[in-house]
Amino acid sequence: MNKLFQLFVRKYQEIPQQGEPASDKPEQAELLSCCLQENIDRIKSLTGNSSDFIVRMFQGANGLSMAIVYINDLTDTAVINDSIIKPILSGTEADTAEQGSLTDSFKVTNDMLLTVGATNTVNKINDFVSALYNGNTVILAEGWDHAISASTSKWQMRGVEEPSSQSVVRGPKDGFTENISTNVALLRRRIKSPNLWKIDRKIGLVTQTDVSVLYLKGTADDSVVKEVLKRLDRIDTDSILDSGYIEEFIQDQTFTPFPTIINSERPDSVAAAILEGQIAVLVDGTPFVLVLPITFFKFFTASEDYYQRFDISTFLRILRFCAFTISMILPSLYIAITTFHQEMIPSTLLVSLAAQREGIPFPAFFEALLMEITFEVLREAGVRMPRAIGSAISIVGALVLGQAAVEAGLVSAAMVIVVAFTAISSFVVPMFNIAISARLLRFALMLLAASLGLFGIMSGLFFLLIHMAALRSFGIPYLAPIAPFVPNNMKDIFVRVPWWMMVTRPRLFAKQNYIRQKVNLRPEPSDTEEEK
Amino acid sequence: MKVTGMQVFWMIFIMDLGMTLIMTLTPSLQAAKQDVWISILVAGCIILLATVLVTNASLLHPDQNLIQLSQTVLGKWIGKVVIVIYLVQWYTILPIVLRQFIDVIHTMILPATPKAAVMIIMLLLIVYATYSGGIVSIARCSEVLGPIIILMVILALVASLNNADWKYLLPVFVDSGMMGVINGALPPASYLGHSVEYLMLASFLYQPRKGAPYAYWGVIAATFLVLIAMLMATVTMGTNLAPKMWYPFFEMSRKISLFGFIENFDPLTIVIWVASVFIKLAIYLFITSYGTAQFLKIKNWRTMIFFIAPVVMAFAYFPRNVSEATANYLLNYWVPYALPINMIGLPLLLLIVGKIRMGNT
Numbered sequence: 001m002n003k004l005f006q007l008f009v010r011k012y013q014e015i016p017q018q019g020e021p022a023s024d025k026p027e028q029a030e031l032l033s034c035c036l037q038e039n040i041d042r043i044k045s046l047t048g049n050s051s052d053f054i055v056r057m058f059q060g061a062n063g064l065s066m067a068i069v070y071i072n073d074l075t076d077t078a079v080i081n082d083s084i085i086k087p088i089l090s091g092t093e094a095d096t097a098e099q100g101s102l103t104d105s106f107k108v109t110n111d112m113l114l115t116v117g118a119t120n121t122v123n124k125i126n127d128f129v130s131a132l133y134n135g136n137t138v139i140l141a142e143g144w145d146h147a148i149s150a151s152t153s154k155w156q157m158r159g160v161e162e163p164s165s166q167s168v169v170r171g172p173k174d175g176f177t178e179n180i181s182t183n184v185a186l187l188r189r190r191i192k193s194p195n196l197w198k199i200d201r202k203i204g205l206v207t208q209t210d211v212s213v214l215y216l217k218g219t220a221d222d223s224v225v226k227e228v229l230k231r232l233d234r235i236d237t238d239s240i241l242d243s244g245y246i247e248e249f250i251q252d253q254t255f256t257p258f259p260t261i262i263n264s265e266r267p268d269s270v271a272a273a274i275l276e277g278q279i280a281v282l283v284d285g286t287p288f289v290l291v292l293p294i295t296f297f298k299f300f301t302a303s304e305d306y307y308q309r310f311d312i313s314t315f316l317r318i319l320r321f322c323a324f325t326i327s328m329i330l331p332s333l334y335i336a337i338t339t340f341h342q343e344m345i346p347s348t349l350l351v352s353l354a355a356q357r358e359g360i361p362f363p364a365f366f367e368a369l370l371m372e373i374t375f376e377v378l379r380e381a382g383v384r385m386p387r388a389i390g391s392a393i394s395i396v397g398a399l400v401l402g403q404a405a406v407e408a409g410l411v412s413a414a415m416v417i418v419v420a421f422t423a424i425s426s427f428v429v430p431m432f433n434i435a436i437s438a439r440l441l442r443f444a445l446m447l448l449a450a451s452l453g454l455f456g457i458m459s460g461l462f463f464l465l466i467h468m469a470a471l472r473s474f475g476i477p478y479l480a481p482i483a484p485f486v487p488n489n490m491k492d493i494f495v496r497v498p499w500w501m502m503v504t505r506p507r508l509f510a511k512q513n514y515i516r517q518k519v520n521l522r523p524e525p526s527d528t529e530e531e532k
Numbered sequence: 533m534k535v536t537g538m539q540v541f542w543m544i545f546i547m548d549l550g551m552t553l554i555m556t557l558t559p560s561l562q563a564a565k566q567d568v569w570i571s572i573l574v575a576g577c578i579i580l581l582a583t584v585l586v587t588n589a590s591l592l593h594p595d596q597n598l599i600q601l602s603q604t605v606l607g608k609w610i611g612k613v614v615i616v617i618y619l620v621q622w623y624t625i626l627p628i629v630l631r632q633f634i635d636v637i638h639t640m641i642l643p644a645t646p647k648a649a650v651m652i653i654m655l656l657l658i659v660y661a662t663y664s665g666g667i668v669s670i671a672r673c674s675e676v677l678g679p680i681i682i683l684m685v686i687l688a689l690v691a692s693l694n695n696a697d698w699k700y701l702l703p704v705f706v707d708s709g710m711m712g713v714i715n716g717a718l719p720p721a722s723y724l725g726h727s728v729e730y731l732m733l734a735s736f737l738y739q740p741r742k743g744a745p746y747a748y749w750g751v752i753a754a755t756f757l758v759l760i761a762m763l764m765a766t767v768t769m770g771t772n773l774a775p776k777m778w779y780p781f782f783e784m785s786r787k788i789s790l791f792g793f794i795e796n797f798d799p800l801t802i803v804i805w806v807a808s809v810f811i812k813l814a815i816y817l818f819i820t821s822y823g824t825a826q827f828l829k830i831k832n833w834r835t836m837i838f839f840i841a842p843v844v845m846a847f848a849y850f851p852r853n854v855s856e857a858t859a860n861y862l863l864n865y866w867v868p869y870a871l872p873i874n875m876i877g878l879p880l881l882l883l884i885v886g887k888i889r890m891g892n893t
Contacts, residue, residue, distance in 0.1 A: 454799055483671075484672060
């Protein structure tokens with residue numbers, strides 16, 4: 001299957017290779033010239049004379065003609081005025097005293113005049129342009145063969161808000177934003193350790209998107225870090241607009257219903273993952289951070305599990321596994337039992353079910369398919385529709401499709417209950433992308449149940465089991481720590497033990513330095529209290 | 533391809549448990565009647581002995597599997613004869629187990645579904661399991677399914693407790709006598725004897741030298757559960773009715789009725805059945821393909837799967853009815869030949885010759 005697909009892909013991949021790729025290789029190496037006007041002309045022609053490119057020319061220190069270039073919407077005009085233009089123009093006296101050569105004037109401008117935080121020297125056209133796009137202001141002068149880029153970036157960004165996809169009752173309420181530096185800051189605020197290492201990449205020939213890999217040096221598995229970087233470096237595409245692009249480029253297996261990388265909007269859960277030796281991949285422009293490697297069971301942990309008491313967390317953990325199973329197999333179970341194995345239903349229930357199904361024209365499978373598809377349509381409509389007409393849709397959905405369909409005798413009430421419960425169960429799983437796989441698998445299982453009953457469902461589940469047993473996420477078996485069994489990791493799978501018992505980090509991810517805390521941390525009342 | 537000791541435990545446990553639970557109950561009950569539990573104990577002891585032989589034989593050359601081991605120990609030609617004897621066992625057990633599986637599914641839950649459909653689905657599953665990751669995939673599947681199977685067996689047993697009539701166990705030993713007990717012990721012993729496949733599995737262990745306890749525990753756990761299950765089947769069904777049934781354990785779970793709304797527990801038994809047969813067939817398919825490929829010096833053992841699977845399917849149609857598939861094979865090949873030769877005789881031969889050769893060098 002995979003090989004076939006690769007053949008297919010290769011056929012199509014050859015097409016762009018014949019033509020020139022999107023990158024302009026000769027231009028990259030091109031250097032700035034000494035002539036000011038020539039440089040400005042070149043930039044202008046390169047950007048098609050776009051109107052947001054501002055070029056401001058003036059006479060700087062000792063009559064040197066200078067220019068600053070910036071993009072209007074990406075920069076802070078106040079900083080440019082106060083920290084760049086003003087010092088250069090008023091710095092004349094300092095310069096007349098020196099009367100030095102061109103290199104001196106460059107040094108003086110850079111070291112003594114500019115009052116912005118970070119400056120950089122650029123001498124290639126390519127760097128020049130990318131500095132501009134990062135919101136820097138570039139200072140040129142007649143006779144310089146290099147330019148100063150000063151960081152003046154400022155643009156409108158969504159602030160740190162509560163994450164919309166993974167909300168909690170108790171726990172931190174901040175979420176990642178679209179700005180990668182804010183996101184890194186949110187993680188650094190939580191892990192104040194020099195061991196939190198960050199490796200940057202720029203991916204996407206056209207979009208030049210910043211991608212950062214964050215991990216805890218000494219805890220994370222170095223070979224996995226290397227593997228992630230290798231896979232990131234392999235990506236050669238024009239654009240990265242969301243971490244979803246990266247995920248599809250670096251995941252282990254494409255043809256699987258199960259995601260092998262987690263995405264999270266919550267800084268606390270990503271920080272927790274990093275502390276356990278996992279690796280975070282941050283992508284500029286999206287609040288969804290990738291966490292890898294993972295196992296199947298990681299999808300059922302919510303960050304709140306660790307903030308609440310352990311007993312309720314354990315209960316909720318098990319509830320989630322049940323809900324996931326229900327959301328996957330309940331409709332098919334209903335089909336199998338009502339069509340093949342009626343003897344399993346208690347007689348009183350069987351009578352009432354039979355009475356309900358009396359007037360239904362469809363076999364149970366079509367009835368279930370009809371309702372499931374209706375629900376999927378409703379759900380998709382709920383996501384896409386404008387907020388204002390939400391109530392109208394819910395009335396149509398609830399009243400017309402639910403109640404009226406039953407009253408009209410199109411579907412049985414029991415089926416509506418089954419579909420509704422299935423739908424609600426699928427929202428219990430904290431990670432959205434694993435719930436989606438259950439959503440798709442449900443249909444396949446329904447088909448199997450309709451043709452082979454319980455045996456069909458079982459063979460479908462076995463098929464999934466075999467598939468998951470062979471699946472890996474960056475070298476970690478997907479079903480670990482159940483298969484292969486790792487007893488050390490079991491304390492945080494079906495049960496969440498109290499914090500003082502979590503002495504070691506999960507050894508699946510943390511290959512080294514896996515001691516998390518001291519052994520005897522069990523809280524006990526002190527003797528003095530007892531005496532009272 | 534490497535497996536852990538725990539995985540070997542689960543594989544041997546599942547191979548031994550599921551089939552024994554459902555297939556060998558009737559012949560044992562016919563022979564030993566209410567003393568069937570003594571028979572199981574005897575059977576467990578026989579098989580534990582066989583497992584000791586097998587594990588010790590594999591310790592002669594821990595990094596070699598049966599195919600290599602028998603040739604290094606017994607020499608090229610005698611070794612090949614031994615391998616052929618084992619290949620006969622593997623090539624016959626695969627279609628028979630498949631056939632028995634389909635018969636159970638056919639009689640118990642899907643009487644109207646064509647047998648070929650069920651057969652093809654099961655074959656596809658085991659081919660996929662074997663092909664996707666070899667023994668590693670199968671081992672991981674058994675690690676997941678093993679606890680589920682135990683849970684299901686225990687549930688079925690606990691739920692049957694209120695149907696039990698302990699008087700059925702009396703009188704002890706007097707009715708059947710020594711011969712009855714021994715005769716009753718042989719069918720379960722031969723089915724529990726799948727632990728002989730440890731000879732093929734051991735070389736895949738991370739630490740082949742430390743694998744033996746896992747094999748022992750696999751056999752002990754399976755024997756223990758079979759013992760309890762047979763005891764329960766005897767006391768719920770009675771010694772008059774049970775020997776006449778094809779699948780007493782199934783029937784026992786059908787009798788379950790709790791709180792007025794939990795009835796017909798047979799889905800539990802079906803889960804046990806399908807899961808254990810799936811694991812068993814997958815292990816045998818792997819062993820057979822791997823062993824045949826190694827025997828015939830074929831480099832890619834995975835290609836063998838696609839020859840063996842159709843052969844298995846065709847052979848599965850050979851028995852004309854349920855009784856041929858279940859009883860004839862069991863009583864005419866498995867008990868008189870496979871049990872004494874493949875499970876005890878040949879491992880003993882390997883062990884003795886191997887020890888003598890080791891002493892000489």
